[in-house]
Amino acid sequence: MSKEKGGFNTQSVHAGCEPDPLHGGVSVPIYQSSTFAFQGVDQGAARFRGEEGGYIYTRMGNPTVAALEGAIASMEGGHAGLATSSGMAAITTVLLTYLEADAHLIGTDSVYGPSRVLVEKHLRRFGVQSDFVDTTNIEHIRAAVRPETRVLYIETPENPTIRLTDIRRCAEIARQHELVLVVDNTFATPVLQRPLELGADIVVHSMTKFLNGHADVVAGIIVTSTEQQRKAVREVLNHHGGCIDPHQAWLVHRGLKTLGLRVAQAQKSALALSEILHGHPAVEWVRYPGASDHPQRELAQKQMDGPGAILCFGVHGGLEAGRLLMEQVKIPTLAVSLGGVETLIEHPASMTHASLTQEARQQAGIDDNLIRLAVGCEDTADLIEDLRGALDVLLRHETLAVGADSD
């Protein structure tokens, strides 16, 4: 059994981590160097011509960054990884690679807010056309395809509505119309979902979230499925400059080693919390792909290896009751982001998705009372006790009287 062919945890501990040939260091050295010396003019010229391997300048590649890129590419079953300074830099780089004036993009309507604003506001200034549709219904995608469509950009599970899009069926449409299918796999991570195996062309991640996992780095990555894509994306990344710093890359690589363990613990708690929410009279609705009432549970079981660690819900009494709940819980921190060891709670309509218009939010199913819970690695029993206690407070609250209309 080789380390590379082992299970997910074996791979995440060992991928890209051969002992350093100079001193045998078990951890990948941090090459905190912006530039790399050539042994002679001919070598420098050969590297620039791409005739010789080796490093030139960290914006174009760095050994510490390369170790991280290789590790994530192998977890995703991809050809190559290209790490970036943020998740948004990864998304921007891919879209700049495949779009031009008059080209058209179809996207999931409830993608991470800034991903949509990037397309509808900024790329639009350069003539890019777009339609953001409910991609949970494949017919909406088919209806939106135009001769100029180049990119199908989906996020599944969607942030924050936790709806799913069928990656295999999107891949069929992409093949049929020669579109580049890009999947934001931030929520699921390669532990639970590997879009390239389902036919996607490119995966993007905010590594800020689960891959790093410790709420201390902002970073992103693009995983391509072919050498041709790697070259095209690399060229754009080199020129627009959204590269990652080697020290950040090293931190993410360290976090990656426990990805499988962290996701397993967080998912176990998310399942338990979903049950508590479902059974509590203060709760109006819950959406979690691991729950029996999730309308796409079958699809979750087909394309994911687990329902993940993020759920959303609404409480009776609307936004005011939700606000009280978010201020009552003691363990979850009231903060945006997700995928860290600490549980976070947030209100997308006024926070992560505030940059969308009210109309766009409504279209995407982001209700004003939607609360997003991104479960971390604390003990499950503690999270249960805390959430149950906060929900009980809502029931007792005089002015909200949520229990009265909670049937």
Ligand SMILES: Cc1ncc(COP(=O)(O)O)c(C=O)c1O
């Ligand atoms: C699904 C998703 N994609 C992309 C991003 C952007 O990532 P970053 O904040 O690292 O730029 C986020 C950030 O929250 C996200 O949740």
